[in-house]
Amino acid sequence: MADPKSLYQEVILDHNRKPRNYGELAQANHKAEGHNPLCGDHLSIALNLDGERIESIAFQGESCAICKASASMMTASVKGKTRQDAETQIQEFRDMATGQLDVEKQPHHLGRLTVFSGVRDLPTRVKCAILPWHTLHAALHAVPDISTESDNDPMHAPIGDA
Amino acid sequence: MNMSQTALKSAPGAQATPHFDVERIRADFPILKLKPGGKPLVYLDNAASSQMPQQVIDRLVRYQTSQHSNIHRAVHTLSEIATAEYEEARRKLARFINAREEREVIFTSGTTDAINLAMHGYGRKFIGAGDEIILTTLEHHANIVPWQMLAEEKGVKIRVVPIDDAGEVSIGDYEKLFNEHTKLVGVAHVSNALGSVVPVKQMIAFAHARGVPVLVDGAQAAPHMKLDMQDLDCDFYAFSGHKLCGPTGIGILYAKAALLERMQPFKGGGDMILSVSFEKTTYNVIPQKFEAGTPPIAAAIGLGAAVDYLSAIGLDAIAAHEHALLDYATEQLLRMPGVHIIGTAREKAAVLSFKLDGVHPHDIGTLLNQDGVAVRTGHHCAQPVMQRYGVPATSRASFAFYNTMAEVDALVAGIRNVQKVFC
Ligand SMILES: Cc1ncc(COP(=O)(O)O)c(C=O)c1O
Numbered sequence: 001m002a003d004p005k006s007l008y009q010e011v012i013l014d015h016n017r018k019p020r021n022y023g024e025l026a027q028a029n030h031k032a033e034g035h036n037p038l039c040g041d042h043l044s045i046a047l048n049l050d051g052e053r054i055e056s057i058a059f060q061g062e063s064c065a066i067c068k069a070s071a072s073m074m075t076a077s078v079k080g081k082t083r084q085d086a087e088t089q090i091q092e093f094r095d096m097a098t099g100q101l102d103v104e105k106q107p108h109h110l111g112r113l114t115v116f117s118g119v120r121d122l123p124t125r126v127k128c129a130i131l132p133w134h135t136l137h138a139a140l141h142a143v144p145d146i147s148t149e150s151d152n153d154p155m156h157a158p159i160g161d162a
Numbered sequence: 163m164n165m166s167q168t169a170l171k172s173a174p175g176a177q178a179t180p181h182f183d184v185e186r187i188r189a190d191f192p193i194l195k196l197k198p199g200g201k202p203l204v205y206l207d208n209a210a211s212s213q214m215p216q217q218v219i220d221r222l223v224r225y226q227t228s229q230h231s232n233i234h235r236a237v238h239t240l241s242e243i244a245t246a247e248y249e250e251a252r253r254k255l256a257r258f259i260n261a262r263e264e265r266e267v268i269f270t271s272g273t274t275d276a277i278n279l280a281m282h283g284y285g286r287k288f289i290g291a292g293d294e295i296i297l298t299t300l301e302h303h304a305n306i307v308p309w310q311m312l313a314e315e316k317g318v319k320i321r322v323v324p325i326d327d328a329g330e331v332s333i334g335d336y337e338k339l340f341n342e343h344t345k346l347v348g349v350a351h352v353s354n355a356l357g358s359v360v361p362v363k364q365m366i367a368f369a370h371a372r373g374v375p376v377l378v379d380g381a382q383a384a385p386h387m388k389l390d391m392q393d394l395d396c397d398f399y400a401f402s403g404h405k406l407c408g409p410t411g412i413g414i415l416y417a418k419a420a421l422l423e424r425m426q427p428f429k430g431g432g433d434m435i436l437s438v439s440f441e442k443t444t445y446n447v448i449p450q451k452f453e454a455g456t457p458p459i460a461a462a463i464g465l466g467a468a469v470d471y472l473s474a475i476g477l478d479a480i481a482a483h484e485h486a487l488l489d490y491a492t493e494q495l496l497r498m499p500g501v502h503i504i505g506t507a508r509e510k511a512a513v514l515s516f517k518l519d520g521v522h523p524h525d526i527g528t529l530l531n532q533d534g535v536a537v538r539t540g541h542h543c544a545q546p547v548m549q550r551y552g553v554p555a556t557s558r559a560s561f562a563f564y565n566t567m568a569e570v571d572a573l574v575a576g577i578r579n580v581q582k583v584f585c
Contacts, residue, residue: 039524125524
């Protein structure tokens with residue numbers, strides 16, 4: 001197994017400390033919420049599509065460093081890109097995190113996002129890295145809510161009059 | 163059962179409990195010799211599942227190599243041996259918890275299965291529309307969701323006893339929730355998320371004075387304190403073998419014989435019947451009435467061996483050593499800036515939940531793992547507790563009697579390292 005510390009590289013720690021594009025977006029025309037019920041992490045992504053181009057994008061939420069840094073670097077990366085370019089990155093990022101894309105050997109458009117390639121050796125953390133990308137995909141398709149799990153979390157039921 | 167009475171204060175500088183030879187005990191646990199990633203394993207996730215000593219492993223091997231057959235079925239020798247060993251395991255469990263009778267011990271697949279059995283067997287028969295069930299905020303999802311399912315099916319109301327900032331159940335609030343509709347209390351003996359020891363005996367006495375039966379979720383208590391069903395006087399008690407140095411896939415529901423007699427079966431099938439025809443089926447007597455199909459025979463026998471092993475060490479000695487570990491770890495963490503302990507009940511057992519300023523629990527878990535330290539991070543299947551403290555998750559170190567003061571030091575060093583990475 002690769003050294004898990006390789007995941008906590010300075011770039012990732014820096015984006016966690018000072019996330020880019022963090023906060024509200026005044027006039028967003030696409031939004032989505034993502035959450036991972038297994039760890040309670042959630043984030044929301046808001047963006048403005050100007051025709052086919054992502055003119056602005058912001059995220060906010062509560063999550064681990066891997067998820068937050070992934071969201072931060074993702075927003076920095078897709079801002080100004082076309083919807084199609086963003087979709088390509090979403091697919092490639094997912095393939096990298098799940099070990100289906102070897103960024104050393106195969107062509108890709110991920111640039112510095114390859115710092116996340118180490119998550120493929122940490123199965124329990126793959127979802128943390130991918131959540132922002134799933135949420136971006138949902139936002140681009142304007143699916144209002146996505147989850148890393150199926151939608152049958154029993155804890156969504158009320159538990160009485162505590 | 164009062165942990166503080168048996169607690170030995172750990173002196174500054176990590177004093178192990180006298181007369182407790184932890185190194186000799188550790189030698190019984192082959193898995194503790196592992197070195198994942200080249201670092202000695204520091205296993206502090208015992209509340210999720212504890213490890214198995216060689217004695218239990220050997221018992222499983224002996225059963226499987228020389229005693230295995232199906233039980234309660236054939237007249238051949240192996241079947242008789244397997245049946246006798248399985249029933250002997252039930253006797254061991256009954257003694258371990260000081261049940262009045264062996265038939266009050268129902269083998270289940272674990273705590274979750276045991277609580278579901280109580281819900282289907284008792285709840286669905288005796289609790290109906292307009293009735294109320296009292297639970298506490300501390301409950302594991304296993305002692306919430308089955309009752310929610312009943313509530314939804316029957317129109318039952320669930321009322322929840324709050325906890326205070328320390329993680330203690332407020333007895334005053336508990337008592338106020340009772341009314342003429344109260345039909346059952348479900349309460350954790352020890353909180354898996356916080357370690358709080360709940361004053362269940364007092365709560366049971368109060369409920370019984372109002373004719374209300376009580377189910378105790380003992381998943382986190384059974385490994386850490388001497389249990390006495392007759393003294394506690396609870397109506398149901400559930401726990402899992404795998405948190406007790408036993409196998410997975412086995413646990414028990416203890417229930418008073420009179421209740422079991424009145425309950426309806428949960429699962430139907432072989433072994434739980436006396437006679438079957440398409441006109442009429444007669445159920446078997448307890449405990450068989452609740453053990454449909456071929457049970458996990460080896461696992462039950464393994465659990466019998468596990469409680470023998472724990473009893474030989476002595477639950478009081480186990481509790482004292484674990485308490486010394488918990489005191490020492492608590493002392494260390496309290497001194498660390500940026501570390502906050504979640505759950506500071508006066509009486510606690512073997513669980514230390516904490517958060518670090520500016521670091522998400524999952525990052526803590528991954529980085530500690532890199533130092534060989536295994537802790538649990540997440541909501542611990544106790545989301546109402548997390549909501550109470552306004553956190554999505556915590557990191558949890560949980561101790562067993564085979565842990566050492568040096569392992570607490572490794573945890574502390576690991577946390578320092580996490581803080582360094584994130585500073
Ligand atoms: C308090 C408590 N109740 C119930 C359970 C469920 O136990 P099991 O998963 O073995 O059924 C656990 C353990 O996860 C627990 O800690």
